[in-house]
Amino acid sequence: MVLRVAQQVDLSAYTGFGVSSRAAHFADITGEEELLQALAYGKQHHLPVFVLGGGTNVLFVRDFPGLILYMNWQGIDWLDEAGLVRTACGENWHSFVINCMTKGFHGLENLALIPGTVGAAPIQNIGAYGVELEQFLVEVRAVDTRTGRVALFDHAACEFAYRDSLFKQGAGRHLIVTHVTLQLSAHWQPNLSYQALRDALSSETPTAEQVFETVCQIRRSKLPDPAITGNAGSFFKNPVISSEKFAALQVDFANIPCFPTDDQDLVKVPAAWLLEQAGWKGRQHGRAAVSAKHALVLVNPGEATGEDIFLLAQEMSSSILQRFGIALQPEVQII
């Protein structure tokens, strides 16, 4: 297969924010051979390389002078009857969730409607409604951009944490995820650990379809649809602070919510609450805005540039630093 590289491609249709940004070079990757050829092309022309999946967690602030590898690699291998499944990186996450549920392989129902591709899921360790991807992850197959070599990473090697993994850190950034192997379950066992999900369900023993539908309903009611209003979900991570700092904040903000973490000296505070208190929810800021549905979601109402969104995010985080002494970290990858 001969690789074709397009020039000066507008990325607005390839990202959740839908902001205009041009990529100097753009390659549509549907398999191993093309990926290796594209890496060679990047080397030959001394280009910075950026790996793009569904573009649902990335903000291009300006034009990109390098090579975009658009990971359009499809394919699902159902490996056994017990729910072991290996999926190519370009599969759409939500369609994959439906596919698994329909086949009778369970676990991913709480992660319904998360935008993006399967390949991006372990990088971010996607999570929602009490479930994180890492709970099912057996192995990630990746290609090293520097050597073109393929490597396999088991669960421990992936170094998963909250919205974080090996693939976001240091040398791990040179790895391109090509396949993800998950162990799902042939037996349905609902995970109802998330209060908002429990509250929304009418039964204490819901079916997989009921949990799936309820998660979809909650997400649709709380989060704007990127196909209609450009956005990238939560823009910032929920900050983790010391219990001591939290107690000090409670003196001034008596009803500040928090969630426990694995470490009893640390608590997680919803960034959306901090932002709503600071008056950001639904606020228009030039051509960019904060969603009226959710204070953690920045949106492109139509005409915003990447820079407009970036500047708004900076103002939001500096106002939270001033008011609460908490530094918000972006969850979205800013290029």
Ligand code: EPU
């Ligand atoms: N809240 C507000 N104002 C708002 C929205 C929420 O004050 O406008 C407060 C409420 O107290 C609410 C709390 O924030 O109880 C938490 O809100 P929500 O349940 O919407 O969850 P979140 O912490 O804002 C996280 C993930 C989401 C995930 C949901 C559900 C992060 C950064 N975000 O959001 O993931 O869907 O939990 O599990 O961890 C994403 O990563 O892009 C994403 C959407």
